[in-house]
Amino acid sequence: MExxxxxxxxxxxADLTMRAxxxxxxxxxxxxxxxxxxxxDLLVEFLAYLLDKFLDHVRDIETxxxxxxxxxxxxxxxxxxxxxxxxxCALLEMRAQxxxxxxxxxxxxxxxxxxxxxxxxxxxxxxxxxxxxxxxDPDAAASALITIVKGARTRFVVLADSSVLHVARDVAxxxxxxxxxx
Amino acid sequence: MExxxxxxxxxxxADLTMRAxxxxxxxxxxxxxxxxxxxxDLLVEFLAYLLDKFLDHVRDIETxxxxxxxxxxxxxxxxxxxxxxxxxCALLEMRAQxxxxxxxxxxxxxxxxxxxxxxxxxxxxxxxxxxxxxxxDPDAAASALITIVKGARTRFVVLADSSVLHVARDVAxxxxxxxxxx
DNA sequence: CCTACCGATCGGTAGG
DNA sequence: CCTACCGATCGGTAGG
Numbered sequence: 355m356e357x358x359x360x361x362x363x364x365x366x367x368a369d370l371t372m373r374a375x376x377x378x379x380x381x382x383x384x385x386x387x388x389x390x391x392x393x394x395d396l397l398v399e400f401l402a403y404l405l406d407k408f409l410d411h412v413r414d415i416e417t418x419x420x421x422x423x424x425x426x427x428x429x430x431x432x433x434x435x436x437x438x439x440x441x442x443c444a445l446l447e448m449r450a451q452x453x454x455x456x457x458x459x460x461x462x463x464x465x466x467x468x469x470x471x472x473x474x475x476x477x478x479x480x481x482x483x484x485x486x487x488x489x490x491d492p493d494a495a496a497s498a499l500i501t502i503v504k505g506a507r508t509r510f511v512v513l514a515d516s517s518v519l520h521v522a523r524d525v526a527x528x529x530x531x532x533x534x535x536x
Numbered sequence: 537m538e539x540x541x542x543x544x545x546x547x548x549x550a551d552l553t554m555r556a557x558x559x560x561x562x563x564x565x566x567x568x569x570x571x572x573x574x575x576x577d578l579l580v581e582f583l584a585y586l587l588d589k590f591l592d593h594v595r596d597i598e599t600x601x602x603x604x605x606x607x608x609x610x611x612x613x614x615x616x617x618x619x620x621x622x623x624x625c626a627l628l629e630m631r632a633q634x635x636x637x638x639x640x641x642x643x644x645x646x647x648x649x650x651x652x653x654x655x656x657x658x659x660x661x662x663x664x665x666x667x668x669x670x671x672x673d674p675d676a677a678a679s680a681l682i683t684i685v686k687g688a689r690t691r692f693v694v695l696a697d698s699s700v701l702h703v704a705r706d707v708a709x710x711x712x713x714x715x716x717x718x
Numbered sequence: 719c720c721t722a723c724c725g726a727t728c729g730g731t732a733g734g
Numbered sequence: 735c736c737t738a739c740c741g742a743t744c745g746g747t748a749g750g
Contacts, residue, residue, distance in 0.1 A: 366636035368550040372745060384747075385719050393745065443635050450632040452694045453625050454548035462694050498707040501700070505687025512634045512644050518683070525680040529707070532714035554729060565730075567735050575729065 355403040358396065363440050367447040398457045401448050405465045407441060412472065420480030424530060427473060431503045432523045436516035446511045470496045477534065486534040495534060502526045537585040540578065545622050549629040580639045583630050587647045589623060594654065602662030606712060609655060613685045614705045618698035628693045652678045659716065668716040677716060684708045 357378035362370050372393055376383045390396040411430035417423050435442060452459035473496035480486040506522030539560035544552050554575055558565045572578040593612035599605050617624060634641035655678035662668040688704030 366633060368552075368633065369636075370550075371743080373743085382720060383745080384721085387746065388719060391746095443632075446628075446690075447632045449690065449694055450625075450629045451548060451550065453696075454551075459694060466691070466694065494703065494706075497700070497703045498710075501687035501691060501704050501707055502683055503687065504690045505683035505685065508628075508631065508686045508690045509648070509683060512631055512641060512648065514635075518679070521676065521679045522683050524676075525683055525711070528680075528711070528715055533710055553727080555727085564736060566737085569730065570735060573730095 355400055358400045359404075359440075359444065362400075362444055362447070367451065394457075398461070401458055401461050404441065404444055404448065405461065408445060409465075409468075411435070412469065420476055420483060420485040421530075421535075423476045424473070424480065425527075427476065428499065428503070428523060428526050428530075431469070432506055432519045432526070435507065435510070436519050439510070439514060442507050443511050446508060466500065470500055473499055480534070487536055490534055495529075498529060498533075499526055502529065537582055540582045541586075541622075541626065544582075544626055544629070549633065576639075580643070583640055583643050586623065586626055586630065587643065590627060591647075591650075593617070594651065602658055602665060602667040603712075603717075605658050606655070606662065607709075609658065610681065610685070610705060610708045610712075613651070614688055614701045614708070617689065617692070618701050621692070621696060624689050625693050628690060648682065652682055655681055662716070669718055672716055677711075680711060680715075681708055684711065 357380075358370075358375050360378045361374040365371070365374050372383045372386060375396075376386055379386065386396065390399065411434040412427065415423060415426045415430065417426060448458055449462060452462055474492045477486060477490065477495050478492040481488055481490050481492060502522050502525050506519050509518040510516070539562075540552075540557050542560045543556040547553070547556050554565045554568060557578075558568055561568065568578065572581065593616040594609065597605060597608045597612065599608060630640060631644060634644055656674045659668060659672065659677050660674040663670055663672050663674060684704050684707050688701050691700040691704075692698070
């Protein structure tokens with residue numbers, strides 16, 4: 355997985371070959387085929403590896419306070435990513451393959467739904483506990499925040515400038531303040 | 537260009553070959569090399585073709601009224617795109633290549649700056665004419681709206697559901713109403 | 719997990 | 735713009 359990551363970073367998805375991965379791995383392509391039947395199997399497994407890496411910053415949020423928890427989540431999804439340019443690029447490459455590859459698309463859909471569930475839960479909790487307005491639709495609000503997060507990461511890939519992540523954090527913050535809070 | 541578009545739609549960027557393009561073109565690969573020296577030259581030209589197609593919905597906005605003009609722009613960037621799934625996918629594929637391909641990245645940066653300029657101009661005009669609050673930073677506001685637009689299009693590729701475009705239109709509308717307007 | 723190799727296909731070109 | 739083809743490289747495998 356690490357060798358695939360390095361090979362992808364260097365060559366890009368379109369030029370990612372078993373030989374390039376094997377070279378990073380320090381073994382032959384036959385060694386890779388011993389662990390994965392096909393290149394496709396390897397790439398599906400690799401996406402799971404990337405998504406797990408990505409969720410690292412989302413999982414370990416401690417606070418129970420809805421407002422603070424939502425803020426920490428947005429920080430984890432945006433600000434904490436500024437040193438992970440390679441990871442964001444790799445995930446966008448996989449995302450661009452979704453229309454042509456069912457297994458990849460399904461994994462990404464599941465991952466996106468997971469993140470939306472996490473956001474929806476904290477927003478619903480905030481509504482219930484009076485931190486957010488009681489006419490807020492947690493489902494719609496979660497979709498809105500996800501849209502902002504994804505937009506920031508897509509811009510980040512092309513511009514390679516972490517200021518787009520901070521801009522998005524501000525936009526998300528404004529959305530929370532103006533739409534969710536009273 | 538049209539043949540390349542069809543071949544990309546069918547095979548994806550990673551499996552886009554000169555032979556597949558030639559087949560869609562109805563000629564041989566040698567015929568393509570008569571017009572473009574290398575596959576790379578063709579792809580750079582192809583991106584320009586895609587971006588031009590994309591800007592179609594942005595160029596022909598008539599009204600001068602800042603609020604209405606901004607609304608029309610957001611409609612053009614989001615709602616008008618719901619029947620252009622293939623175009624949005626193709627552009628995301630090109631975008632994912634940016635880190636590995638200077639000419640592609642520069643074209644995308646230029647395109648993004650153009651759209652930001654258009655948004656910034658209408659927002660600045662609105663501030664000047666009193667339609668928007670006078671403490672609005674047109675530059676920051678344009679970046680915010682672009683982030684929302686890009687997020688919607690990235691989600692659209694994986695989910696293939698135009699509701700994400702409408703959600704984003706609502707989020708952008710809320711931003712305009714809550715942050716730009718009084 | 720390596721050596722050695724397979725058939726298939728790649729981008730590109732010489733000659734017309 | 736076609737025919738015919740080039741060297742290079744692809745994903746994958748047999749045998750050990």
